[in-house]
Amino acid sequence: MIDLLANPGNPALVAAVNEDLRQTAATVRASDVYLMDISGLTIAAASYREPSSFLGRNFNYQTYFSQALGGALSSFSVYGTTTGERGYFYAAPVEDGERIVGVLAVKFNVSAFESIWRGANSEFMVADRNDFVFMSSRPDWHFRAMRPLSDATLRLIAQNLQYPIDRIELLPITTSPLDADARLVTIEGTERETYILTSQRLADLDWTMSSLSPIGPATLNALQSLLIAGLTGLLLLGALLAYLLKQARLTEAFAKEQDAKRVLEAAVADRTTDLETALGDLRQTQTDLIQAGKLSALGQMSAALSHEFNQPLAAVKTYADNANAFLDRDQVAQAKDNINRISKMADRMATISAHLRNFARRPQQATGPLLLNAVVQDALAVIEMRLAAQGGEIAYTPPKTEIWVTGGHVRLQQVIVNLINNALDAMEDQAKRVVTLDVTGTSLHVRDTGPGIEHDAIAKIFDPFFTTKAPGKGLGLGLSISYNIVSDFGGTLCAANHPDGGAIFTVKLQRAAPIKVAAQ
Structure with missing residues (x-):
């Protein structure tokens, strides 16, 4: 990559780096991996074969680019205005000695993560520091703000092209606390939906991940009717205990989901490491077998090699003896002719040696x-x-x-x-x-x-x-x-x-x- 950034017009370097990035993206299952120069221009990309490739596009306006160009490892979520995909980006500087000569970025498709959530008993959402929902198991919650966004925040989003400004709407949500860990939330849409919301703060990313477990409308109406009718203290206490038990089960279920997710992530990481190690061993074994095959072929041709070298050597000996004899007789012209023949035989042996050396090298x-x-x-x-x-x-x-x-x-x-x-x-x-x-x-x-x-x-x-x-x-x-x-x-x-x-x-x-x- 450093060589390509120094010589971006070299077609062989462009082809080699493009293919390396394509194979890297396939290995880590990234949506794209691409290389930018210090101006932000993309000069190589894993998607170089695709019509929507980032090749030739400039991303100097993106926060992840400017942070990486400053020497920091950065990450950023953004909505692709061209591809229409919601992506999460990692970026790192490409360093040549003490100089930063470019930026390498990796893009993951957010939809791949959301597909894991669909079909679960609960709904999930991830919001950024501005309570803006950019990931969710519910597509109709995408690009919805859980509170009004300030003009400064909107300008920053528009400047970075982070989200589609024309699609940002408020999520009609009302909340009321239940305890220190959970809240009762109601979301107004085509129909009114009520959930138990539990959240976890991801401090490193400044995100909030929330799980929303639904409460059946009939159960909620029955509970309200009982409260309004003024049931006896015993029934009220029983309902309260049942409600708290359900809350505990929901919290426990969410904790189990988190544990299962961590176990799955660890298993995937271990499996990926094993596969990468096995792939490296396989490539090394293939290289060793190629080398062994070539040396075996040279061994099978040993008789021919002996003939190819012995014949010129015998001729060299004869021409040398003849040259000495001609010199003793003062026949300089004949002696020079024999010396020229010796030179040609030496060139022939050098050619044979060069072919063998090139064939046998790793x-x-x-x-x-x-x-x-x-x-x-x-x-x-x-x-x-x-x-x-x-x-x-x-x-x-x-x-x-x-x-x-x-x-x-x-x-x-x-x-x-x-x-x-x-x-x-x-x-x-x-x-x-x-x-x-x-x-x-x-x-x-x-x-x-x-x-x-x-x-x-x-x-x-x-x-x-x-x-x-x-x-x-x-x-x-x-x-x-x-x-x-x-x-x-x-x-x-x-x-x-x-x-x-x-x-x-x-x-x-x-x-x-x-x-x-x-x-x-």
């Missing part, structure tokens, strides 16, 4: 735009050593135009090497082994002329540890790892039998915008 997890043909050529350079030692041929015609796809160079190279190795293994009993590579759009097809895939195996071919090879010739992880790598790129990997015989594997990737390379 890949990074970042993805971005890359040229598909460049990755294919690097994969062919690695597989060339197996072909030299064990035989085989690759039929590949590069595409005439540059095709840019989204992925990681080293991980996509590993997928292609895995598919070519599997194709060669499938044709190990054939005298002529030809693997055909074909690029169509953003799809790469790898075909062999082996016996094909059994019908029952197609559905399980990408499962971990599933293999049709003989014992000792594979763990059944290559295709599973390749499938997960392509999925991480937002693409697909599928297998089928070709109509003309053999199997064909298709890697379909997402198209990416080309990266402009500055002229030298």
Whole structure:
């Protein structure tokens, strides 16, 4: 995010941060997560794929933005004038050393919390410091003030676009105290409703959360009639005791609801932590398996590697001896020719070493735009050593135009090497082994002329540890790892039998915008 705030015009950074924010929002079930520069302009958002995305919008007028820009962690409730959603926002500064270079905000949809309340025996509402109801199990109570709001308060709400000013109305509510913890309230609407109200102050947020337990109209009228008729002291005492008992039960029920809510929140937090830990372990295991697969492939090509290095070394020895002999005879031109040949052999060994080093290094997890043909050529350079030692041929015609796809160079190279190795293994009993590579759009097809895939195996071919090879010739992880790598790129990997015989594997990737390379 710091890199993007320093260079907001970099399309690769924009794409990477947008996708990171989208996955973060999905993990924590947020409505949106978005990044703003110090002017308040949104330059990246989890909702970048959606028409109502915050991208390009400026929120410098919001209280949560100004508080976070000042270095504080802030939170704020607001009604979305564009989306029509009631959201709750958290915001924090993005710091580069001692400088604040931007603000990161997280939005949660309030409706998701209200849905938990609906269907309960009681009604619920949450009011801010001005007794303004912004959350409730009753939609008709939304944006209702429990007392008249001052002009200053209304101006502040309008300035922050916190609530829709044109929808603010008074909630016709009257209250009378019952005891220190409860009040009897009456709300006038399409019909008169009476509740027992108990409240809890949330000091950190300066909110008041209230539970309203309904009292049946018939019960209330009967109680009033008995009081008016002047029942005896015993009946009055019995009614009072019954009423107090009901109050105690309501208070106890509310306390149980609060306890259940706290237990649920703790369980969700623990489960979220466990899932995040498991996801991290899974990603690390996948990376380790990819690395082990590449090292295993290099081990299988050890004979080819020995041949590729021994042949240039033997030639270097011969050319060096020849150069010495020519120098002894004062044949300088022939000696220089042999020295030039030695230099070319050294370049060849350096090229082989570079391909092996790039193939064997541990890949990074970042993805971005890359040229598909460049990755294919690097994969062919690695597989060339197996072909030299064990035989085989690759039929590949590069595409005439540059095709840019989204992925990681080293991980996509590993997928292609895995598919070519599997194709060669499938044709190990054939005298002529030809693997055909074909690029169509953003799809790469790898075909062999082996016996094909059994019908029952197609559905399980990408499962971990599933293999049709003989014992000792594979763990059944290559295709599973390749499938997960392509999925991480937002693409697909599928297998089928070709109509003309053999199997064909298709890697379909997402198209990416080309990266402009500055002229030298």
